[in-house]
Amino acid sequence: MSIVDKIKEGxxxxxxxxxxxxxxxIYISIKPSDIKEVAQILFRDLGLRLATASGQDTPVGxxxxxxxxxxxxxxxxxxxxIIKDKKKPEIDxxxxxxxxxxWIEREMWEMLGIKxxxxxxxxxxxxxxxxxxxxxxxxxxxxx
Amino acid sequence: xxxxxVIPIGPYHPLQEEPEFFRLYVEGEKVVDIDIVIGYNHRGxxxxxxxxHFDQVTFLVERICGICSTSHPFAYVNAVExxxxxxxxxxxxxxxxxxxxxxxxxxxxxxxxxxxxxxGYNTVWMWAxxxxxxxxxxFEMITGNRNHYAMMKIGGVRRNIKDEDIxxxxxxxxxxxxxxxxxxxxxxxxxxxRARLKGIGxxxxxxxIDWCVLGPTARASGLNIDVRRxxxxxxxxxxxWNVIVQAEGDIFAKTVVRILELYESxxxxxxxxxxxxxGEIDANVKDIPPGEGIGHVEAPRGECFHYVRSDGTNxxxxxxxxxxxxxxxxxxxIAAVGGTISDAAITLAAVxxxxxxxxxxxxxxxxxxxxILNGWDLIKLSQEKTExxxxxxxxxx
Numbered sequence: 163m164s165i166v167d168k169i170k171e172g173x174x175x176x177x178x179x180x181x182x183x184x185x186x187x188i189y190i191s192i193k194p195s196d197i198k199e200v201a202q203i204l205f206r207d208l209g210l211r212l213a214t215a216s217g218q219d220t221p222v223g224x225x226x227x228x229x230x231x232x233x234x235x236x237x238x239x240x241x242x243x244i245i246k247d248k249k250k251p252e253i254d255x256x257x258x259x260x261x262x263x264x265w266i267e268r269e270m271w272e273m274l275g276i277k278x279x280x281x282x283x284x285x286x287x288x289x290x291x292x293x294x295x296x297x298x299x300x301x302x303x304x305x306x
Numbered sequence: 307x308x309x310x311x312v313i314p315i316g317p318y319h320p321l322q323e324e325p326e327f328f329r330l331y332v333e334g335e336k337v338v339d340i341d342i343v344i345g346y347n348h349r350g351x352x353x354x355x356x357x358x359h360f361d362q363v364t365f366l367v368e369r370i371c372g373i374c375s376t377s378h379p380f381a382y383v384n385a386v387e388x389x390x391x392x393x394x395x396x397x398x399x400x401x402x403x404x405x406x407x408x409x410x411x412x413x414x415x416x417x418x419x420x421x422x423x424x425x426g427y428n429t430v431w432m433w434a435x436x437x438x439x440x441x442x443x444x445f446e447m448i449t450g451n452r453n454h455y456a457m458m459k460i461g462g463v464r465r466n467i468k469d470e471d472i473x474x475x476x477x478x479x480x481x482x483x484x485x486x487x488x489x490x491x492x493x494x495x496x497x498x499x500r501a502r503l504k505g506i507g508x509x510x511x512x513x514x515i516d517w518c519v520l521g522p523t524a525r526a527s528g529l530n531i532d533v534r535r536x537x538x539x540x541x542x543x544x545x546x547w548n549v550i551v552q553a554e555g556d557i558f559a560k561t562v563v564r565i566l567e568l569y570e571s572x573x574x575x576x577x578x579x580x581x582x583x584x585g586e587i588d589a590n591v592k593d594i595p596p597g598e599g600i601g602h603v604e605a606p607r608g609e610c611f612h613y614v615r616s617d618g619t620n621x622x623x624x625x626x627x628x629x630x631x632x633x634x635x636x637x638x639x640i641a642a643v644g645g646t647i648s649d650a651a652i653t654l655a656a657v658x659x660x661x662x663x664x665x666x667x668x669x670x671x672x673x674x675x676x677x678i679l680n681g682w683d684l685i686k687l688s689q690e691k692t693e694x695x696x697x698x699x700x701x702x703x
């Protein structure tokens with residue numbers, strides 16, 4: 163059974179959308195509330211590695227793409243969540259599941275202002291400690 | 307803790323890549339905790355990238371790092387080519403591979419030299435850098451630059467490798483093989499280096515998985531991962547080579563991985579020169595369609611990851627960059643804690659984060675929070691330990 167089938171079976175109806183861009187590039191959309199469970203299945207049960215996560219500010223909300231990599235066959239599975247509430251964006255932290263997520267989430271927190279619930283050490287990583295609150299360098303001014 | 311001011315030692319050195327600041331907490335000789343502070347060299351490249359057109363970004367990302375300066379543009383062009391489904395001419399793939407492997411050779415030799423210096427083997431330092439020099443000369447011959455080669459381009463490469471340059475490159479590589487043999491012998495057979503590096507700074511396989519470490523740091527801990535083989539790009543699937551894996555996870559294993567990788571890199575380049583076809587080197591890409599793409603390459607320090615999203619204009623609307631040291635440096639929390647201060651300098655340097663990082667180390671007494679040592683003291687301590695080991699084994703100092 164290929165890793166693609168295993169992921170489809172493991173995630174089941176948590177998958178809202180599935181898009182295969184190239185033979186080794188897969189994009190999956192899920193609900194933000196499912197992220198912890200999905201990460202647990204991908205990272206611990208199926209043995210994928212978290213390469214990084216790209217946060218971005220889009221007109222419809224704050225989007226996070228968690229790029230998981232399956233190194234045995236080289237697929238990159240990008241799990242997409244969209245947090246619609248831009249005023250108070252929140253999502254479960256993956257850092258309690260595995261420490262590699264710690265720095266990745268700290269970076270997204272300071273650059274985009276996404277709060278990671280359950281993160282053990284949510285403080286500035288790249289910006290200075292005195293950085294003004296509520297100012298996030300990667301937020302855009304979208305026309306509404 | 308974060309509001310207590312601690313003055314780092316030495317001037318900030320933006321010319322060296324990846325400056326970090328480590329605050330080591332010690333009880334007597336033992337390191338009990340470590341604070342890692344990064345961000346001194348944060349230049350907002352992701353944001354800058356959103357304001358440049360796709361071709362300019364290639365040069366922008368080349369400036370991220372002065373040592374593995376081709377890895378970022380390589381990953382970036384891979385990402386854009388994935389986005390736009392661009393077919394790159396065969397010869398360009400080979401040229402990209404040759405440049406990337408030459409970079410690995412000079413980067414690994416650079417690390418080997420610094421590692422030698424940290425443990426008091428300044429001869430290793432001088433010899434490693436002496437053999438790095440001809441590789442840089444070859445870069446200058448092929449690309450016109452010793453360090454920022456500016457070879458990558460969306461859809462191909464910017465310069466060809468001339469036929470008359472090939473014999474010189476081949477000879478340089480042939481001459482390098484005995485030098486690598488010498489280093490291998492010097493490290494593997496030397497009882498002092500063995501005693502000095504074995505069993506310190508250990509990262510177990512499970513820890514390597516949990517911290518998602520990359521490159522030689524991961525492969526020295528028994529993780530069999532390498533982007534060049536797992537998700538082939540360039541011409542890596544057209545040549546035969548081996549992924550070097552060691553099980554122990556200590557500094558010795560990391561050193562052995564890097565030295566043995568030098569042989570593989572030399573062999574990859576020789577095969578590429580053999581097989582490289584004639585022909586076009588550029589696909590002449592005009593427009594980038596809307597969409598998203600991911601490119602990753604195996605940089606000398608591990609996987610370098612780029613994500614690019616386009617909305618159909620001539621600029622990316624999002625460009626995410628993740629360098630390998632971002633993951634590797636964080637794992638120092640595991641590797642250094644529990645060790646002794648005299649091993650700290652080499653442990654922190656073993657993930658290959660470059661010189662200035664260890665220059666910014668400061669050692670604090672756990673009880674009083676008083677500063678007791680700085681970065682240079684640490685290197686001296688490390689070198690003294692090697693001297694003692696030499697004496698105890700009956701070697702002349």
